Amino acid sequence: MRIALAQMRVRARCPRENLAVVREYLALARMQGARVLFCPEMSVPGYLIGDDWERPSFLSSITESHALLAQHAMSLGMRVVFGSVGVDSFQKGEDGRTRRYNAAFVSIDPHKEESERARSRNSVVAHSNAPVFLEHPLTGLPFFPKTLLPAYREFDDPRHFHCLRRLSLETKIPLENLLAIVDFDGLRSGLSLCEDGWDDDYSVKPMALQVNTQGARALFNLSCSPYTFGKRDKRVRLFSGKAQALKVPLFYVNAVGSQNIGKTLYGFDGGSLAFDAQGSLLYEGGFFREELAVFDIDDSENTQDPTTASLVRVVEVRAPFASHPNIPKAPPSLAAVSTASFASQCPPPTRREAALERLVALENILALTCDAWGIRRVVVGVSGGIDSAVSATLFARVLGPQEVYCVNMPSQYNSALTQNAARVLASRLGCPYAAAPIQASVNLTLAELKRLQFDPASTQNTLNITPLVAENVQARDRSARVLSAVAASLGAVFPCNANKAESTVGYSTLYGDQSGFLAPLADLWKHEVYELAHAYNENVFQREVIPKETLEVVPSAELSETQDVTRGQGDPLVYPYHDALFRSWTEHWERLGPEDVLAHYLDGSLENVLGCEQGLIRRIFPSPSTFVNDLERWWTLYLGMGAFKRVQAPPVVALSRRTFGFDKRECVGPFEWSDAYLALKSKALSQSHNA
């Protein structure tokens, strides 16, 4: 039997466009002689659509479109398998609303008389007399629900969907009898959705049950699984291991695209997979590329022998972002390894390889997002520093340099060095450039503030304009006065150039440099931003585009005399240490708290635990008390002002294991130092005192 996987672009909340894409893939698959086309999870409505699932008219319109798609496939003599929302209007979900499932739909085999098996309900759903979808014999539902609903990171499946586990509990039907087992041209197949394959942390193992209790001879998994760094590696190992352990070929089809849940933007990188019954990789889908992969599968007549599978052809459909010739279609860390041997012997990527992977991912996610949001032009506030330089470069690559308007906005504190670097960057990229000095406006504001008097006399009648207030006036003048208006006047938007270290502790000005339509770098630590810059100069452009001065100048906000880069004065963050420290709070699997950090500091293991250079901590902190002060300062900002500012921060492009926003949920408010922390602190301070 010949089947095809549609690694298609899925647009959230755009079913008509998605259906047109499925039809395109159906036509392509038919040309390749395939009998069944497999599309990703939620490929009709999109996956990350917030609470739009609650709108009954939206559900109806999706449900009606399913039937038309199935009829179309049948008219081509094909079957289409796709993920979408399965609505059971006869039942309530646990939110009290119409019950919805994250489900797989299987159109009826046009070559067989299956329709007699499909009864009443199906016709209700299809709004026509002829059933078009296969029903589960026990549930009677014309679709097959997901078993495992992820409820971590960005995933809210239990919020939106009912699942097989709940259904089994309600109906008392053993779960294994509710799983999706479908006969494709005589091949008894287990069909599942995304998380059903990621079963490590669940007591139920859907794929193993499909093979071991239901006799499946091949497995198909429909996914809509977002990109994060390192996930592809895990994905290949996981599914290879499943195929090998269960001795069946396994096919995994994932979407391409960009979807978001408001505060967090995800890229979907494709990376569809096929393994033979020995777990060897037959195919891995391109990185952020739309393609169709065609396979032949033959079930052995002897059921002792495994089913065989082989790749027939890969048809390129579209690359949403046409990459630069110097950038490979797959990032080097992926492409370097022969696919067949991947699962067993993938070396960890070098720092440069990691930077290139992130760069390709970022460019694709930005291209997809700008396309979806109708953004064709941006204004970038270029300071001459590293973050804005990388941001401008990213957008110049994605939108074309002529659509990236660079604005440098010096106050009296900005050095000629950085102003010059900003101008040089724009010129080398080929971007329109303007200088818009802010000092006149800042002076006016400060003068007005000094004059302001409240009446009648109150506790505090006039304003106390501290240096910090004056710094923030500059930052807000740039973003909320200049960039916002310039962008609006050009029919453009402007990005927020914050990195993750700044975001973690709120080292930014609200309504100032924290502003922007999205934050492309806010899931990258400062050193990772530098690595992107080097990768651009050395691998992509193969010349110095991001100026040497930008790469070498001390990172600084240049908002006061005490932040003079010509005297080497910069940020209060010592990035080689603080990047690693903040990472341990936010991304380490076992999140570190201040008590853990202090304990490691006291026993000398902190540099090892954080993965930073030996001797660094002693160089930065002359005594335990300076260490403790620094730790308390940043931890307080992380849980306090940082969290407060993140509530109003722009959407972040997710790249890491944990991204601020909807992926890392937070409350705002006070916290306590634990007894364990306070005991360690006493110990540390007494060492300081004794030293």
Next chain:
Amino acid sequence: MRIALAQMRVRARCPRENLAVVREYLALARMQGARVLFCPEMSVPGYLIGDDWERPSFLSSITESHALLAQHAMSLGMRVVFGSVGVDSFQKGEDGRTRRYNAAFVSIDPHKEESERARSRNSVVAHSNAPVFLEHPLTGLPFFPKTLLPAYREFDDPRHFHCLRRLSLETKIPLENLLAIVDFDGLRSGLSLCEDGWDDDYSVKPMALQVNTQGARALFNLSCSPYTFGKRDKRVRLFSGKAQALKVPLFYVNAVGSQNIGKTLYGFDGGSLAFDAQGSLLYEGGFFREELAVFDIDDSENTQDPTTASLVRVVEVRAPFASHPNIPKAPPSLAAVSTASFASQCPPPTRREAALERLVALENILALTCDAWGIRRVVVGVSGGIDSAVSATLFARVLGPQEVYCVNMPSQYNSALTQNAARVLASRLGCPYAAAPIQASVNLTLAELKRLQFDPASTQNTLNITPLVAENVQARDRSARVLSAVAASLGAVFPCNANKAESTVGYSTLYGDQSGFLAPLADLWKHEVYELAHAYNENVFQREVIPKETLEVVPSAELSETQDVTRGQGDPLVYPYHDALFRSWTEHWERLGPEDVLAHYLDGSLENVLGCEQGLIRRIFPSPSTFVNDLERWWTLYLGMGAFKRVQAPPVVALSRRTFGFDKRECVGPFEWSDAYLALKSKALSQSHNA
């Protein structure tokens, strides 16, 4: 047996403070002769703490504090029952991390030799040799997990916690045998947590199982259930119905306080409940007031007779916000009804009663939030309009008028009428006041923008400063330039005065009037803001404090010549209609989409469905095509620019059935008009054409 309910204030992420409060209640309860004290769900760590559950050191510190609390209760000869996080370090949760439960802890009866029943695990958790918590005989866990985990609105329980349903599935122990049944001085009691009582939409009914299969003779529910308008009514009916149907007395203890999940701020209003075995209300806890309620419970010797229960005494502990003498402790809609008859015959509140309930709730939530966040002073931008007037009044009541700095920021477009109204408001409230005209700064900005030129020549070399750009320049000048700096200079913050109608469609300027530390009114429709203003003048102050001019002037942004209030020119929103329309999209149980609205318009039922005045729609829209244009304009803004702006909006105080932010989750991006909508639109436009 005498027991007590602790309607205590719970502070998120402040276990030490919470434990001190529990100890205080234990002492009070002992003075009242109570043997058992019941505290709310999650009363040690707080409930809404985002993903802080993932930090192992935080979990350890909470777990250690439990044992000390139980030992303290035992030393007083008492038992303490409280909700907190139950950690099972031997198992993983479905997120792959240490398994956590939302659980009830029951300290061991100091008068009985129960300790032999408590074995190995308990001592691991307590870090001491003597077991201090009752274990479940089958699970061996020294706590009793929640059965039903809410996953709607603001609730993310399945994200953070394992539950009895999953445990039952894993262990194959029937769920009813896993439920919490505790013997309190011979009274066989069912203990449950919050959602376990709200079982309407679940196939499992924990309380009914506790009584009908486990022989419970009384029920106790520990809750941490936030305030929203109308919930108290539902709460009383629900639990009264349970007591009546199951023929047992039922005790429900809820927390007081303010907790948030970043973008959405919740008040916890107390409202603890006790019912006798006939379902009659014995007690309802004060609205946002800390108190201890003491009851005597006697189990009948004849198990055919129900257990009896009676209220002994209510001890007032604290009112977080000392209300004005004209404001009753409970809102009038609640206080007006005799408690005994509430469940059966509660009349719907009048509009004024509803306004007073919202007013009391808002004042308490703001007081609790400012207290938690350490905010003692605010700056309010007072425009002379209704929203800023109500906002200033709220804060003047909560923080004292001397701490509410009112700033009026006129441009050339602001009328003398509104400027005067702003000054009068501040004077009547007794707030410090200043005028800070923005025209000089706006002129400078517009002049600078006009001069700006990009180099080299690009597609668009100079800026196109449209009227909309110039309007937004003013709005951002006020918030990001003036208010931000004034607030910082006064050690204050400033609120965002947006209402829900504006928020729905993003009728506000990002980094302009959308800014603020929180948005007290953003869960109130415009007409509800007016109702608050009238309630203030007529019920609270009993004189005109919010000026007549503010109440009567047409709502207007006053940002251009076309928004001249002296000529009656104001917002593009016709609030009596658009409030109701937007409400149908966001708060109606069956969310309306454009196809539903248009269908109701065409069949003449829309005014009924929306609940607006008959004839209004015909008055506003002379033809179907004007109706369609308006519908498409606002729907596009609601899902488009409105959602985009809400990502960066301040936290909203939740009052309604659905609040923007974490309660109503959204994606940002395009959407499609459904086929059903397009068909109705053709029909409507052909009617327009034919008309």
